[in-house]
Amino acid sequence: MRKLYRNKQEGKLFGVCAGLADHFELDPVIFRIGFVCAFLFAGVGFLPYLLLAIIIPNDPRFN
DSSP, X not given: OOOOOBOTTTOXXXXXXXXXXXXXXXXXXXXXXXXXXXIIIISOSHHHHHHHHHHSOBOGGGO
């Protein structure tokens, strides 16, 4: 089982979307679009992103 880590090497801001993409083996653009759409249309995209940035640890391979 893969652990969930933030990927700051491929990430744009905190590496949350890149880390989620690595974990689920998807393109990080999918997660970025999802967070932006949630922010624009529902006004709640930034808070979950910020919480994930605090909760998910950095990838130890890139420290």
